[in-house]
Amino acid sequence: MRWPGKNLDQRKEGMEKLSYTIDMDYVGEEEWGMLNRLEDFKLFRTGTRKQIFNLMQRKGPFLDEQMAIFDYRYTISTGKSTKHFFTTVFFIQAKSLSLPEFMMKPENFFHKIGSFLGMQDIDFEEHPKFSDQYLLKGEDEERIRDIFDENVLKFFTVEKNWSMEGVGYFLILYQHDKLLPERSIENFYRKGMQLYEYLREK
16 A cells, blocks of 8 residues: 555554544444445545545444544546555444535635535635535525534634535544644544534434
């Protein structure tokens, strides 16, 4: 596997140590067909040679929820060149979630032009900073507005450059094409769990 930055074995060792800190089990390679469960998310519909590794996970006592953090790799080939992309992902599957299908990602200049031309972007007049920072899309706009309550909107007004996708019992949080250093992952885990607390109340 081609790997950015530090040695792959060092990354694995660092993630194994971290798993104890955040009370997760280090599994390493994907298991239980996780990629198949995630195929509805935009992040996992791009590229080829997809792989989940450095997987850390924890299951709830009644198997009604599963939390995981993992590194994800995919490849894009254009004929003459091949490029590998790496992303660190927070994933949760929980029966206490009941999410409409949505995708949120940082908004850029081209998205703003698209919105002007009629492309969907769910905005919140009372939270202009959030609406300026993020593109939010999904078919069930009323339900999406319901789950993006004051807590979630304030969270992402402060937290920038995140992508989040949800549908049904599933939620993922990540920074697009960014492999988070081990020193940042405990905080990343806490952010994911905070969002889970906000969203499962719905």
